Amino acid sequence: MNRPDRYAVIGHPVAHSKSPDIHARFAAQTKQHLIYERLLAPLDGFVASVQAFAKGGGRGANITVPFKLEAHALATALTERARAAGAVNTLKFDGDTILGDNTDGIGLVADIVKNAGIAIAGKRVLLLGAGGAARGAVLPLLFEHPAELVIANRTRSKADQLALQFAAHHRNIGASDFAALHGPFDIIINATSASLAADMPPISSALFDSGTLAYDMMYGREATVFMRFAMQHGATARDGLGMLVEQAAESFFVWRGVRPDTASVFAELRAKL
Numbered sequence: 001m002n003r004p005d006r007y008a009v010i011g012h013p014v015a016h017s018k019s020p021d022i023h024a025r026f027a028a029q030t031k032q033h034l035i036y037e038r039l040l041a042p043l044d045g046f047v048a049s050v051q052a053f054a055k056g057g058g059r060g061a062n063i064t065v066p067f068k069l070e071a072h073a074l075a076t077a078l079t080e081r082a083r084a085a086g087a088v089n090t091l092k093f094d095g096d097t098i099l100g101d102n103t104d105g106i107g108l109v110a111d112i113v114k115n116a117g118i119a120i121a122g123k124r125v126l127l128l129g130a131g132g133a134a135r136g137a138v139l140p141l142l143f144e145h146p147a148e149l150v151i152a153n154r155t156r157s158k159a160d161q162l163a164l165q166f167a168a169h170h171r172n173i174g175a176s177d178f179a180a181l182h183g184p185f186d187i188i189i190n191a192t193s194a195s196l197a198a199d200m201p202p203i204s205s206a207l208f209d210s211g212t213l214a215y216d217m218m219y220g221r222e223a224t225v226f227m228r229f230a231m232q233h234g235a236t237a238r239d240g241l242g243m244l245v246e247q248a249a250e251s252f253f254v255w256r257g258v259r260p261d262t263a264s265v266f267a268e269l270r271a272k273l
Ligand code: ATR
Pocket: 128, 129, 130, 131, 132, 133, 134, 153, 154, 155, 156, 158, 191, 192, 193, 194, 199, 200, 201, 202
Protein backbone atom coordinates (compact mmCIF):
# COMPACT_ATOMS: atom_id res chain seq x y z
CA MET A 1 0.00 0.00 0.00
CA ASN A 2 1.18 3.57 -0.68
CA ARG A 3 2.39 5.73 2.15
CA PRO A 4 -0.39 7.86 3.64
CA ASP A 5 -0.58 11.56 2.72
CA ARG A 6 0.71 13.76 5.52
CA TYR A 7 -1.08 16.68 7.15
CA ALA A 8 -0.40 18.55 10.39
CA VAL A 9 -1.53 21.29 12.69
CA ILE A 10 1.31 23.76 13.18
CA GLY A 11 1.30 26.10 16.16
CA HIS A 12 2.97 27.12 19.40
CA PRO A 13 1.66 25.70 21.67
CA VAL A 14 0.01 22.83 19.84
CA ALA A 15 -0.28 20.02 22.40
CA HIS A 16 -3.85 21.02 23.28
CA SER A 17 -5.08 20.96 19.67
CA LYS A 18 -8.06 18.72 18.94
CA SER A 19 -7.40 18.86 15.20
CA PRO A 20 -5.46 15.54 14.99
CA ASP A 21 -8.35 13.79 16.73
CA ILE A 22 -10.95 15.43 14.46
CA HIS A 23 -9.09 14.75 11.21
CA ALA A 24 -8.33 11.14 12.18
CA ARG A 25 -12.08 10.62 12.61
CA PHE A 26 -12.84 12.34 9.30
CA ALA A 27 -10.23 10.18 7.52
CA ALA A 28 -11.56 6.93 8.98
CA GLN A 29 -15.11 7.89 8.12
CA THR A 30 -14.36 8.85 4.49
CA LYS A 31 -11.67 6.16 4.00
CA GLN A 32 -9.02 8.73 3.09
CA HIS A 33 -5.47 7.36 3.37
CA LEU A 34 -3.78 10.07 5.44
CA ILE A 35 -2.07 10.83 8.70
CA TYR A 36 -2.45 14.08 10.61
CA GLU A 37 0.20 15.14 13.12
CA ARG A 38 0.93 17.86 15.64
CA LEU A 39 3.89 20.05 14.75
CA LEU A 40 5.31 22.46 17.31
CA ALA A 41 7.10 25.25 15.40
CA PRO A 42 9.60 27.46 17.24
CA LEU A 43 8.25 31.00 17.67
CA ASP A 44 10.97 32.33 15.37
CA GLY A 45 10.91 29.35 13.02
CA PHE A 46 7.46 29.08 11.48
CA VAL A 47 8.47 29.41 7.82
CA ALA A 48 11.33 26.91 8.16
CA SER A 49 8.99 24.44 9.86
CA VAL A 50 6.40 24.71 7.09
CA GLN A 51 9.04 24.36 4.38
CA ALA A 52 10.56 21.30 6.04
CA PHE A 53 7.14 19.73 6.44
CA ALA A 54 6.20 20.35 2.78
CA LYS A 55 9.58 19.05 1.60
CA GLY A 56 9.10 15.93 3.68
CA GLY A 57 5.90 15.09 1.84
CA GLY A 58 3.37 17.23 3.73
CA ARG A 59 0.29 17.92 1.61
CA GLY A 60 -1.39 20.51 3.79
CA ALA A 61 -1.56 22.01 7.25
CA ASN A 62 -3.80 23.79 9.67
CA ILE A 63 -2.19 26.83 11.22
CA THR A 64 -3.00 27.95 14.71
CA VAL A 65 -1.86 30.52 17.27
CA PRO A 66 0.31 32.53 16.82
CA PHE A 67 1.14 31.88 13.17
CA LYS A 68 -2.02 32.74 11.20
CA LEU A 69 -0.62 36.07 9.99
CA GLU A 70 2.74 34.56 9.04
CA ALA A 71 0.90 31.85 7.12
CA HIS A 72 -1.00 34.56 5.25
CA ALA A 73 2.32 36.16 4.30
CA LEU A 74 3.88 32.83 3.32
CA ALA A 75 1.08 31.71 0.97
CA THR A 76 1.79 32.20 -2.74
CA ALA A 77 -1.95 32.20 -3.52
CA LEU A 78 -4.88 33.20 -1.32
CA THR A 79 -8.59 32.46 -1.42
CA GLU A 80 -10.94 35.45 -1.25
CA ARG A 81 -11.95 34.60 2.30
CA ALA A 82 -8.31 34.34 3.42
CA ARG A 83 -7.53 37.70 1.84
CA ALA A 84 -10.54 39.26 3.56
CA ALA A 85 -9.57 37.72 6.90
CA GLY A 86 -5.93 38.79 6.58
CA ALA A 87 -5.11 35.45 8.20
CA VAL A 88 -4.69 31.85 7.10
CA ASN A 89 -5.66 28.72 9.05
CA THR A 90 -5.30 26.26 6.15
CA LEU A 91 -2.37 25.68 3.82
CA LYS A 92 -2.39 23.35 0.83
CA PHE A 93 0.91 22.43 -0.84
CA ASP A 94 0.64 21.80 -4.55
CA GLY A 95 3.98 21.71 -6.39
CA ASP A 96 5.52 25.13 -5.81
CA THR A 97 2.18 26.68 -4.92
CA ILE A 98 1.27 27.26 -1.29
CA LEU A 99 -2.45 27.98 -1.19
CA GLY A 100 -3.63 29.90 1.87
CA ASP A 101 -7.26 29.61 2.93
CA ASN A 102 -9.27 30.57 5.97
CA THR A 103 -12.06 28.20 7.00
CA ASP A 104 -12.83 29.70 10.44
CA GLY A 105 -15.60 32.03 9.29
CA ILE A 106 -17.32 29.48 7.10
CA GLY A 107 -17.11 27.06 10.03
CA LEU A 108 -18.94 29.57 12.21
CA VAL A 109 -21.62 30.12 9.57
CA ALA A 110 -22.09 26.38 9.01
CA ASP A 111 -22.52 25.79 12.72
CA ILE A 112 -25.15 28.52 13.02
CA VAL A 113 -27.08 27.81 9.82
CA LYS A 114 -26.74 24.06 9.39
CA ASN A 115 -26.26 22.74 12.93
CA ALA A 116 -28.25 25.25 15.00
CA GLY A 117 -30.76 25.64 12.15
CA ILE A 118 -30.81 29.43 12.39
CA ALA A 119 -30.75 31.47 9.18
CA ILE A 120 -28.52 34.55 9.10
CA ALA A 121 -30.29 36.02 6.05
CA GLY A 122 -32.36 39.06 6.94
CA LYS A 123 -31.22 39.07 10.58
CA ARG A 124 -29.67 41.77 12.77
CA VAL A 125 -26.24 40.40 13.64
CA LEU A 126 -23.80 41.78 16.20
CA LEU A 127 -20.15 40.76 16.10
CA LEU A 128 -18.24 41.50 19.32
CA GLY A 129 -14.50 42.00 18.82
CA ALA A 130 -12.29 43.18 15.99
CA GLY A 131 -9.22 40.97 16.37
CA GLY A 132 -8.21 37.98 14.27
CA ALA A 133 -11.20 35.83 15.20
CA ALA A 134 -13.69 38.56 14.29
CA ARG A 135 -11.90 39.46 11.06
CA GLY A 136 -12.19 35.93 9.75
CA ALA A 137 -15.94 35.88 10.36
CA VAL A 138 -16.96 39.07 8.55
CA LEU A 139 -16.99 38.02 4.88
CA PRO A 140 -18.66 34.62 5.42
CA LEU A 141 -21.31 36.37 7.55
CA LEU A 142 -21.90 39.03 4.86
CA PHE A 143 -22.28 36.32 2.22
CA GLU A 144 -25.34 35.11 4.17
CA HIS A 145 -27.02 38.52 3.60
CA PRO A 146 -27.88 39.63 7.12
CA ALA A 147 -30.13 42.72 7.30
CA GLU A 148 -27.36 44.36 9.28
CA LEU A 149 -23.92 43.40 10.62
CA VAL A 150 -22.66 45.60 13.44
CA ILE A 151 -19.08 45.19 14.65
CA ALA A 152 -18.52 46.42 18.20
CA ASN A 153 -15.15 46.54 19.89
CA ARG A 154 -13.58 47.84 23.10
CA THR A 155 -11.12 49.80 20.95
CA ARG A 156 -13.64 51.51 18.70
CA SER A 157 -11.11 52.46 15.99
CA LYS A 158 -10.45 48.78 15.24
CA ALA A 159 -14.17 48.15 14.70
CA ASP A 160 -14.33 51.19 12.38
CA GLN A 161 -11.35 49.95 10.40
CA LEU A 162 -12.77 46.46 10.01
CA ALA A 163 -16.19 47.73 8.89
CA LEU A 164 -14.55 50.13 6.45
CA GLN A 165 -12.70 47.26 4.80
CA PHE A 166 -16.04 45.86 3.60
CA ALA A 167 -18.17 49.01 3.35
CA ALA A 168 -17.53 49.59 -0.36
CA HIS A 169 -19.25 46.35 -1.32
CA HIS A 170 -21.65 45.85 1.57
CA ARG A 171 -24.00 48.60 2.70
CA ASN A 172 -25.32 46.61 5.64
CA ILE A 173 -22.14 46.78 7.74
CA GLY A 174 -21.47 49.24 10.56
CA ALA A 175 -19.29 49.77 13.62
CA SER A 176 -20.05 50.76 17.18
CA ASP A 177 -18.68 50.87 20.68
CA PHE A 178 -20.32 48.69 23.30
CA ALA A 179 -22.25 51.49 25.02
CA ALA A 180 -23.99 52.82 21.89
CA LEU A 181 -25.54 49.52 20.78
CA HIS A 182 -29.32 49.23 20.46
CA GLY A 183 -30.94 45.83 20.78
CA PRO A 184 -32.32 43.39 20.47
CA PHE A 185 -30.16 41.49 18.00
CA ASP A 186 -31.14 38.19 16.42
CA ILE A 187 -27.60 36.83 16.60
CA ILE A 188 -24.76 38.03 18.85
CA ILE A 189 -21.35 36.48 18.24
CA ASN A 190 -18.63 36.83 20.84
CA ALA A 191 -15.34 36.91 18.94
CA THR A 192 -13.43 38.68 21.73
CA SER A 193 -10.90 36.76 23.75
CA ALA A 194 -12.62 37.86 26.99
CA SER A 195 -13.94 34.34 27.71
CA LEU A 196 -10.35 33.11 28.09
CA ALA A 197 -10.12 35.32 31.18
CA ALA A 198 -13.62 34.32 32.38
CA ASP A 199 -14.78 37.81 31.42
CA MET A 200 -17.15 39.25 28.85
CA PRO A 201 -17.54 42.51 26.95
CA PRO A 202 -19.54 45.12 28.91
CA ILE A 203 -22.76 44.99 26.89
CA SER A 204 -26.33 45.71 27.96
CA SER A 205 -28.78 42.91 28.74
CA ALA A 206 -31.24 44.81 26.49
CA LEU A 207 -29.34 43.49 23.47
CA PHE A 208 -30.78 40.01 24.14
CA ASP A 209 -34.32 38.70 24.02
CA SER A 210 -35.94 35.30 23.73
CA GLY A 211 -35.29 35.21 19.98
CA THR A 212 -31.56 35.90 20.27
CA LEU A 213 -28.87 33.33 19.53
CA ALA A 214 -25.80 34.16 21.63
CA TYR A 215 -22.78 32.44 20.09
CA ASP A 216 -19.41 32.25 21.83
CA MET A 217 -16.48 31.21 19.65
CA MET A 218 -14.86 29.71 22.75
CA TYR A 219 -15.91 26.32 24.06
CA GLY A 220 -15.43 24.23 27.14
CA ARG A 221 -17.12 21.88 29.52
CA GLU A 222 -18.93 24.78 31.19
CA ALA A 223 -20.85 27.65 29.61
CA THR A 224 -18.78 30.86 29.31
CA VAL A 225 -19.61 34.05 31.23
CA PHE A 226 -21.06 35.49 28.01
CA MET A 227 -23.28 32.45 27.47
CA ARG A 228 -24.53 32.51 31.06
CA PHE A 229 -25.32 36.23 30.82
CA ALA A 230 -27.22 35.67 27.57
CA MET A 231 -29.24 32.78 29.00
CA GLN A 232 -30.08 34.80 32.12
CA HIS A 233 -31.67 37.34 29.78
CA GLY A 234 -33.75 34.86 27.84
CA ALA A 235 -31.45 34.10 24.91
CA THR A 236 -30.36 30.75 23.52
CA ALA A 237 -26.62 30.20 23.90
CA ARG A 238 -24.20 28.07 21.91
CA ASP A 239 -20.45 27.58 22.24
CA GLY A 240 -17.81 27.29 19.53
CA LEU A 241 -17.26 23.52 19.52
CA GLY A 242 -19.37 23.16 16.40
CA MET A 243 -17.37 25.92 14.72
CA LEU A 244 -14.17 24.01 15.51
CA VAL A 245 -15.50 20.84 13.88
CA GLU A 246 -16.95 22.69 10.88
CA GLN A 247 -13.77 24.66 10.14
CA ALA A 248 -11.90 21.35 10.24
CA ALA A 249 -14.42 19.79 7.84
CA GLU A 250 -13.97 22.69 5.42
CA SER A 251 -10.16 22.30 5.56
CA PHE A 252 -10.59 18.57 4.96
CA PHE A 253 -12.72 19.40 1.92
CA VAL A 254 -10.10 21.87 0.61
CA TRP A 255 -7.43 19.14 0.83
CA ARG A 256 -9.36 16.02 -0.14
CA GLY A 257 -12.46 17.17 -2.03
CA VAL A 258 -14.63 15.09 0.30
CA ARG A 259 -17.09 16.35 2.92
CA PRO A 260 -17.03 14.34 6.16
CA ASP A 261 -20.05 13.97 8.40
CA THR A 262 -19.57 16.44 11.24
CA ALA A 263 -22.49 15.57 13.53
CA SER A 264 -21.01 12.31 14.79
CA VAL A 265 -17.57 13.87 15.36
CA PHE A 266 -19.16 16.80 17.18
CA ALA A 267 -21.04 14.42 19.49
CA GLU A 268 -17.89 12.43 20.23
CA LEU A 269 -15.89 15.56 21.05
CA ARG A 270 -18.64 16.97 23.24
CA ALA A 271 -18.75 13.76 25.24
CA LYS A 272 -14.98 13.97 25.82
CA LEU A 273 -14.85 17.61 27.00
P1 ATR B 1 -8.14 36.86 18.52
O1 ATR B 1 -7.20 36.35 17.47
O2 ATR B 1 -8.62 35.85 19.48
O3 ATR B 1 -9.26 37.66 17.92
P2 ATR B 1 -6.87 39.33 19.21
O4 ATR B 1 -6.58 39.60 17.76
O5 ATR B 1 -5.84 39.63 20.24
O6 ATR B 1 -7.25 37.83 19.43
O7 ATR B 1 -8.22 40.11 19.56
C1 ATR B 1 -8.82 40.03 20.82
C2 ATR B 1 -10.16 40.75 20.76
O8 ATR B 1 -10.82 40.58 22.00
C3 ATR B 1 -10.04 42.24 20.53
O9 ATR B 1 -11.18 42.67 19.80
C4 ATR B 1 -10.06 42.78 21.97
O10 ATR B 1 -10.48 44.12 22.08
P3 ATR B 1 -9.42 45.34 21.82
O11 ATR B 1 -9.27 45.45 20.35
O12 ATR B 1 -10.06 46.52 22.44
O13 ATR B 1 -8.16 44.92 22.53
C5 ATR B 1 -11.10 41.87 22.57
N1 ATR B 1 -11.04 41.72 24.04
C6 ATR B 1 -10.15 41.04 24.77
N2 ATR B 1 -10.44 41.06 26.08
C7 ATR B 1 -11.60 41.76 26.18
C8 ATR B 1 -12.46 42.13 27.29
N3 ATR B 1 -12.16 41.77 28.55
N4 ATR B 1 -13.55 42.87 27.01
C9 ATR B 1 -13.84 43.23 25.74
N5 ATR B 1 -13.10 42.91 24.68
C10 ATR B 1 -11.98 42.19 24.88
